[in-house]
Amino acid sequence: MKFIVKLQAEIAIKSRPVRKRFTKILDSNIKNVLRRVDEKVTTSVNWDSIEINTKNDSPENRQQLIDTLKCVPGVAQFIEVQQTDFTDLHDIFEKTLAIHGKTIENKTFCVRAKRTGEHEFNSLKVEQYVGGGLNQSVESASVKLKKPDVTIRLEINRDKLFIVTELHKGLGGFPIATQEDVLSLMSGGFDSGVSSYQMIKKGSRTHYCFFNLGGSAHEVGVKQVSYYLWNKFGPSHRVKFYSVDFAPVVTEILEKVENGQMGVILKRMMMRAAAKIAEKRGIQALVTGEALGQVSSQTLTNLNVIDRVTDTLILRPLTAYDKQDIIDIARKIGTEDFAKTIPEYCGVISKKPTVKAVLSKIEAEEENFDFSILDKVVEDVSVYDIRDIGEEAEAEVPSIDAVSALDENAVVIDIRSPEEEDDNPLELDDVEVKHLPFYKLGTQFGDLPQDVTYYLYCDRGVMSQLQALYLHDNGYNNVKVYRP
Numbered sequence: 001m002k003f004i005v006k007l008q009a010e011i012a013i014k015s016r017p018v019r020k021r022f023t024k025i026l027d028s029n030i031k032n033v034l035r036r037v038d039e040k041v042t043t044s045v046n047w048d049s050i051e052i053n054t055k056n057d058s059p060e061n062r063q064q065l066i067d068t069l070k071c072v073p074g075v076a077q078f079i080e081v082q083q084t085d086f087t088d089l090h091d092i093f094e095k096t097l098a099i100h101g102k103t104i105e106n107k108t109f110c111v112r113a114k115r116t117g118e119h120e121f122n123s124l125k126v127e128q129y130v131g132g133g134l135n136q137s138v139e140s141a142s143v144k145l146k147k148p149d150v151t152i153r154l155e156i157n158r159d160k161l162f163i164v165t166e167l168h169k170g171l172g173g174f175p176i177a178t179q180e181d182v183l184s185l186m187s188g189g190f191d192s193g194v195s196s197y198q199m200i201k202k203g204s205r206t207h208y209c210f211f212n213l214g215g216s217a218h219e220v221g222v223k224q225v226s227y228y229l230w231n232k233f234g235p236s237h238r239v240k241f242y243s244v245d246f247a248p249v250v251t252e253i254l255e256k257v258e259n260g261q262m263g264v265i266l267k268r269m270m271m272r273a274a275a276k277i278a279e280k281r282g283i284q285a286l287v288t289g290e291a292l293g294q295v296s297s298q299t300l301t302n303l304n305v306i307d308r309v310t311d312t313l314i315l316r317p318l319t320a321y322d323k324q325d326i327i328d329i330a331r332k333i334g335t336e337d338f339a340k341t342i343p344e345y346c347g348v349i350s351k352k353p354t355v356k357a358v359l360s361k362i363e364a365e366e367e368n369f370d371f372s373i374l375d376k377v378v379e380d381v382s383v384y385d386i387r388d389i390g391e392e393a394e395a396e397v398p399s400i401d402a403v404s405a406l407d408e409n410a411v412v413i414d415i416r417s418p419e420e421e422d423d424n425p426l427e428l429d430d431v432e433v434k435h436l437p438f439y440k441l442g443t444q445f446g447d448l449p450q451d452v453t454y455y456l457y458c459d460r461g462v463m464s465q466l467q468a469l470y471l472h473d474n475g476y477n478n479v480k481v482y483r484p
């Protein structure tokens, strides 16, 4: 079985040394990923193409190789060919008939030929001779040069004939590692998954950085989608997954910062932390999934104030995308289902975020923030080789049963922020309701009597689920979720 990867135009027009470098990297990436499927794969590099051969001709192997090759950045399209020798034009016709006689039955068709080397005929002659012969031999077929049902492609390279049996569309982009590394901020939603994919496709080795705001469920979800993206589009290169426990930073923001400024300050804290992680590893750019105007706080003014926090380049591949386009790409690349299950955690941090952040005001608010907390969480960052999180990523995201009816001994903890509680108070007959906002649970839950079962309550059931898991992680098994 043989496939031929054609160099795409954007690589082919590069200068000779760059083209050679890109082709060499692409060849090595292709070998690396295809040998995960079939260790018998060999490749050979030509000036304008890479040939891929294997002795394993089974249909399963073929399909797996095609599926894998379609996901290699830098491959815009590839053809599947049958290779034979030939003696003359008539021999070319007969060999083509043997393979494509059935393909063109009851169809319109044309023949397209390319030729390299010394022959007694040119490409046009091949097209006319083979096309005419097929037309006569297959009664139900007819020649149509414009928009035929089937295009039969032949490539003649010196004494070899390649009969193309199928043409497959690839991913496009550049081979991984032809561009420098980036650190992608992954929240696990639609946007950060798609922006990471865009950077992998563009040829950057893409590492992941996750700020954990809500315990193991969130982390498992983000690891799953990061692992999926790496495994599908970038397994030729090792990357790292950085996880930073951001709960202490969120608590400090919630206690020290004015409500409307919280969102921008949280992002600035993320950028500060990510820039430090990147700098230490020689990574030059951060990537986020922000898109202009997608949520009210994603304004140019705010993005500008966020960017002022670091000299590190911040890339936002989705800036000008519509949400629907992003969702369509997420569906195409297979991250849609992951994204649906990831809670929108950040939304809760500020109910009416500013849309026009003022740098001086933000900086004044940040003076109240204890930066040793940020330094500590960055210092304690957990670093994983993405290959090692594969198994973990396959695990079920843990969840805690939600209860809709309570008995009279139950104690509910309303974990919403005080403003949310004021807007929509929770009133339950005969059941005790305590008030402890989610950002204080970590430090104050342990002070409550522990011979009682607590039911956490929030508006959407997302934060209560995350916090219940977080408390379970910390050994408190007397916690459930109340979801009326």
Ligand SMILES: Nc1ncnc2c1ncn2[C@@H]1O[C@H](COP(=O)(O)OP(=O)(O)OP(=O)(O)O)[C@@H](O)[C@H]1O
Binding pocket: 184, 185, 186, 187, 188, 189, 190, 191, 192, 193, 209, 210, 211, 212, 213, 270, 287, 288, 289, 290, 294, 295, 344, 346, 347
């Ligand atoms: N917990 C987090 N860890 C790492 N990066 C984050 C986190 N939260 C947000 N980000 C980064 O900030 C970007 C914007 O996040 P925000 O929550 O404001 O918008 P979003 O549209 O919901 O993003 P997404 O769909 O990617 O979750 C994300 O795309 C991601 O790059």
